[in-house]
Amino acid sequence: MGVLPGHVPTxxxxxxxxxTVHEGTDVSKYFVSSGFAFIHANSVxxxxxxEAVPVDHLDSNLVQKGLAEFTQKLGSASxxxxxxxxxxxxxxxxxxxxxxTG
Amino acid sequence: xxxxxxxxxFWRAAGMTYVSYSNKCASxxxxxxxxxxxxxxxxxxxxHFSISKWIDGKPEKPCKFLIFFLLSSPxxxxxxxLFIE
Numbered sequence: 001m002g003v004l005p006g007h008v009p010t011x012x013x014x015x016x017x018x019x020t021v022h023e024g025t026d027v028s029k030y031f032v033s034s035g036f037a038f039i040h041a042n043s044v045x046x047x048x049x050x051e052a053v054p055v056d057h058l059d060s061n062l063v064q065k066g067l068a069e070f071t072q073k074l075g076s077a078s079x080x081x082x083x084x085x086x087x088x089x090x091x092x093x094x095x096x097x098x099x100x101t102g
Numbered sequence: 103x104x105x106x107x108x109x110x111x112f113w114r115a116a117g118m119t120y121v122s123y124s125n126k127c128a129s130x131x132x133x134x135x136x137x138x139x140x141x142x143x144x145x146x147x148x149x150h151f152s153i154s155k156w157i158d159g160k161p162e163k164p165c166k167f168l169i170f171f172l173l174s175s176p177x178x179x180x181x182x183x184l185f186i187e
Contacts, residue, residue: 016127033128050128062134084116092130
């Protein structure tokens with residue numbers, strides 16, 4: 001989803017992933033842990049997130065380890081809650097992985 | 103988008119609230135940061151709170167005729183809030 005001035009007012013729930021900000025010709029990428037994006041009628045856009053870090057702050061070894069750990073937890077999870085947590089882990093870590101490699 | 107009749111996102115179906123989901127995602131991201139940023143972020147994760155039981159004067163189980171009064175009083179409300187997480 002891309003947002004330019006004049007975008008329709010929107011409230012969007014964000015999944016863990018990369019948000020790219022273009023300021024003139026500068027492009028900065030941030031990894032957003034989850035949150036919401038509000039685009040208002042006056043073309044102001046707000047992004048609310050608990051954690052939003054520049055992609056260079058992510059350590060790829062830790063991401064790989066975490067992905068392996070949660071994939072393994074997903075396989076061995078028994079209760080619904082454990083499965084949900086493991087699935088969240090897999091989603092977040094795979095998103096970080098694609099942010100680093102993509 | 104979600105199909106009609108779906109109970110929403112998988113974590114909601116498993117009983118998790120959006121706040122817990124969002125906080126878990128954030129803590130996973132914090133754990134993957136490179137060093138100087140990591141300790142700053144983990145500091146942000148610390149939560150300080152204190153819990154107290156009210157016994158004399160404001161019992162946890164209110165007497166019938168005091169119910170509406172206690173529900174509106176701050177201590178009861180705060181206690182409720184702390185246990186929700």
